[in-house]
Amino acid sequence: MGGELVPPDQAGDDDVVLAWRGEDVIAVRLPQLADSLDHILAALERKHGQPLAALDRKTKQQVVRALEARGAFAVRHGVETVASALGVSRFTVYNYLNRENAAKGD
Numbered sequence: 001m002g003g004e005l006v007p008p009d010q011a012g013d014d015d016v017v018l019a020w021r022g023e024d025v026i027a028v029r030l031p032q033l034a035d036s037l038d039h040i041l042a043a044l045e046r047k048h049g050q051p052l053a054a055l056d057r058k059t060k061q062q063v064v065r066a067l068e069a070r071g072a073f074a075v076r077h078g079v080e081t082v083a084s085a086l087g088v089s090r091f092t093v094y095n096y097l098n099r100e101n102a103a104k105g106d
Helices: 033-048 057-069 078-086 090-105
Strands: 004-006 016-020 023-029
Touching: 033 057, 033 078, 057 078, 057 090, 078 090
Parallel strands: none
Antiparallel strands: 004 023, 016 023
């Protein structure tokens, strides 16, 4: 997800400080969620070996499910970012999400 390790004395308010036996050892600086989404999309492109927009519909639906599980749609403009990467409209992304949620309800 693009996190960075920093010395605990350089940790900021948003960093996660990890302690071992009561002593601060390292801090993890997490990227902004929007940056993480870009990293996740790039990783998915590498995994599939092609741009996400070139995937077939079924694979795009699987990508949307995986992104939902990782919280991609909690990010501001997440649906728009994913839609752009997939080469579909945001309404299509919502349809993929609704279809998955309806299937879970069955």
